[in-house]
Amino acid sequence: MRNDKKSFGKRLGRDLKKYSGVYIMVLPVVIFYLLFCYKPMYGILIAFKDFSPAAGILGSDWVGFRYFKEFFHSYYFTRILKNTLVISLTSIIVGFPMPIIFALLLNEIKNQKFKRITQTISYMPHFISLVVVCSMIKMFTASNGFITYILSFFGGQDYSLLTRPGYFLPIYVLSGIWQEIGWGSIIYLAALSGIDQELYEAARIDGAGRWKQTLHVTLPGISGTIIIMLLLRIGNIMNVGHEKILLLYNPGIYETADVISTFVYRKGLQDYQWGYSTAVGIFNSIINFTVVMVFNKISKKVSEVSLW
């Protein structure tokens, strides 16, 4: 209790002496964050300036909120915002549970060899380069591609799937799940191994079947991990990966495929609009941050788990 009354500075001094090794170890990390994450933040100013590389950030003309206004007033603003949110939320709602379910299923496999082989095969798509994956998708969904062929038994279409706006979302989300389901399950498998086996025994004694065991022992056991992963995922809600969309989209499906980052990419290509793209980046970051804050608060109230 006497420690509480001592000033922060004095306490810090004592800590430094006592645990000097630990502080020295964390020093490089702190420097890294200061230099590479905080110092560049002053680049935010670019969003408010008519940036010219020669004049530098300070020397460029101040234009205030011009780029923000330009962005919000664009004919396509509502559409690209809607597409960004729709693609992002669908990816989360449909894609997030998949690695968890996969991990649970893998956990049930008794044959260790089979389990390991399945795991290894499931990891492989993660390592395929995005460009290759997108070429494959384009080939398989072309008018003579095998996915189109299979679908034609259910519908009778013979056009390239990527030419119809309605198909873009399923293709994007499902291919993402295929690629990441294996790799994403690793962390949940690790969490699963941390559950006390005695809890399962206790549940079995109480008469719980496998399904009830999963519901009442397994899921609560990994709920901490699930919530943290969900929070981190939600923090990226506005960052719909523009590379994948750029590789898959074409003007015919802009109405569902054009997102904020691809729109700004095209605009940037035309005239190197540094200020405009920085402004849009800030917009994205503010939304991401707000969403994470809100969900973190909700998570704190509902469970004991939260990011901070």
Added chain:
Amino acid sequence: MKQKNRSRVIACLLSGVLLLGTMSGCGSTETGKQEESKQTSAASQNASESSTEESVSEDKTPVYPLEGGTKLTMAMVENTVVSQRFENLMETPFGKAWQEATGVEIEILQVADNEAMNLIFAGGELPDLIWWNFDGYAGGASKAIKDKIIEPLNDYMEYAPDLQAVFDSKEAWSKGCKTNDGDIIGAPFLRGDDYLLTYTGMIIRQDWLDDLGLDAPQTPDELYDVLKAFKEKKGADVPFSTRTYQLQTIAVENGLFTSPFGLPKADWYQKDGVVHYGYAEKEYKDALAYLNKLYTDGLLDPNFQTNDDNTFRANIMNGNAGLVIDMVGGGMGTMLKTMEDDPSFDVAGLRSLVKNRGDIPMCTQYNNSVTGTYVVMTPTCKNKEVAAKFLNYGYTEAGHMLFNFGIEGTSYTMVDGYPTYSDYIMNNPDGLTKVEAMVEYTKAYDVGPFVQDRRYQEQYSNLPQQQAALSAWSDTDAAKYAMPSLTIPEEYLSEYSSLMGDIKTYISEMFIKYVTGLESLDTFESEYLNTLKSMGVDRAIEIKQKALDSFNAR
């Protein structure tokens, strides 16, 4: 106690390693910057030494090689064709010959791409010369001049008499290389002949036409019938195979398919000094209707939105298609080379479509002879007179030959007064392609501070089919409708680019929708044209008109 000390030491070592790790991130740029500043300070030292010698002689007309042993630094974007085999341009036999002939040593500051070039400007230490297309700079060359990155050549033209002669020879060149304020941007890359301005167009299976006894189609209906015959009689699944880029940007925007409908082209064009935007004109509807008909009747490749270049080239070579749109060298040349063992395979270039047989088409793919690439002087160049003389070299007789044909005796010989590329280039013993061999000795295949000579293209595309294609494609009035290289006046620049951002997205989308029939052309007037108007297309045309008027007034 000992354990505590040991763990302390380990902790210190670990954090030292981590610290080194984080520093490695900035290591390369720092050393890079140090090297740069060493180079520029060395260059400026040399330059200041020789400038005292130069001012003594006071001779303005350049005599090559220049005396004084000046060293200049030049920034340029990496050309991957060059960098595959050489560190940079100055390491090629061409680069060495250029330095030897001018008597100036050049140190290259090579950057990876346009973004990296912009970072050079942000760095603050400018090199003496910059070889670049300033369309990659926000605001273009005129903004770069205002931002003190480019030093206009106006005050130094007396040291570059051959370049001045080039400007005097063609009004379009002397105007096109200046800003609206009359500043001469730099030493330009110019295409010396109209022959060099067209190199893309329709390519058709000539052997199929011969087999079926058909003439080369000239009108839309004739083309329709030919494509139908290809499908029914030659088994072509996708008689006209292409990609959105070729279909929209080349065929429609550049006017290969639009003449029959009274539209020169869908892109910006001018008629007697008045600016038009084809995409916003009602005749554009008829061109779209024609493409839609081809699509609906199964004559246009339904996968055109997702194809890439190799897809349609493969299609025409293996008989799935009979018509593509491609370039004379990389497209037609490759096809003919790949299929050289097949005696039946033959392709020919097809002229832009016209309304009535025998008409001259209005437009075709037609580049500007002023390309926008310059080698510019910077304000910090320590020896501007020598730099100007150096830049002048490419426009002298000797420089022209070096840049276009290389080294006499090695890469070319004069045969009856015609510079003929040697076997090293045309039939390389090690199997190098023409471009790969040219990389060593010339710059004709690329850009640079010189005027491109048509005799390069005459030999590069030397197969009879290629020569015939080039003639067919350029048999148009494209020059009449072409827009010169304009600069949008600075006060309208951001308004113009924000209008065009939305307009271009809309146009691309609606192009696909109308061609594939997802949207009916009945909505063309009511929706398409009206939406364009509400997006401000008239204002964009107005701004472009102002730019054209400024250009004409130069």
